[in-house]
Amino acid sequence: MDELTFLTRLHRPGLIVDVGAHDGLLTLPLARLPGARVLAFEPLPQAHARLARACAGLGNVTLRREALSDAPGTLELALPVLDGVPQEQWASTVKSYAGYGARIDTQRVAVPAITLDSLALAEMAALKIDAEGAEYEVLRGARQTLRRCRPLLTLELEERHREGATWAVPAFLDGLDYHTAFHLDGAWHPIAALDRPRMHRASPDPSVFGAASERYVFTFFAWPRERDAEVRARVTTA
Known part of the structure; x- marks a missing residue:
């Protein structure tokens, strides 16, 4: 089950927020859903420029250059550079990439930050978050919005980017009466069923490939408990 399938099957007209939009891999197809408006956040300057070109002329897409966090201010975005090639999809406001060896350099970019609640x-x-370890801060800064709007959530959570993320984020959402799960082999599984040694092991070093668990589960879905029957009825297969 991927994020686009989940959000498409459960789509309701309204605002979809894409946090960590990058080149618009999800922004663009989400904008094509009936009655959809997309608010996309991408703080990395070069990625934001490409996203702006891709979304040119789309009246239902609004782009923001800020990072989302749990407080306003300025954050440092660390961008690892592997053998001279920027690894944009690893850019993070919570991971420094210090001490990863001679093949890794790090570019550091100061980016403005706001909370989602401030809007x-x-x-x-719906809210999609892919923030390379900063998902907890994004959600903390969206607490009032989640309570008020009760959106669907898709989350990329990886222990290799933020140790404890697969515990802390579901616990925070549980306090807001959200159910967090993953989809595997055509069925929903609660977050408690995640066997991290067998299903969620990968290197935190962008220069290390392989050595991952046989099944690497890192996409998670969350929904208000009052919508549990609807979600399970409408999203039952891969």
């Missing part, structure tokens, strides 16, 4: 959104149908 006082009137409604939000």
Whole structure:
């Protein structure tokens, strides 16, 4: 089960927030859903420029250059550079990439940060977060919005980027009466069923390939408990 399938099957017209939009891999297809409006956040300057070109002319897409966090201010975005090639999809505000060996250099970019709550959104149908370890801060800064709007959530959580993320984020969402799960072999599994040694092991070093668990589960889905029956009825197969 991927994020686009989940969000498409459960789509309701309204606002979709894409945190960590990068080149628009999800922004663009989400914008094509009936009645959808997309608010996309991408703080990495070069990625934001490409995203702006890709979204040119789309009246239902709004782009923001800020990072989302749990407090306003300025954050340092660390961008690892492997053998001279920037690894943009590893850019993180919570991971430094210090001490990863001679093949890794790090570019550091100061980016503005805001909270999602500061936007006082009137409604939000869905929220996708891919923030390379900063998912907890993004959600903390969206607490009031989650309580008010009750959106669907898709989350990329990886222990290799933030130790404890697969415990802390579901626990935070549980306090907001959200159920967090992953989809595997055509069925939903609660986060408690995640066998991390067998299903969630990978190197935190962008220069190390392989050595991952046989099944690497890192995409998680969360929904308000009051929508549990609907989600399970409408999203039952891979």
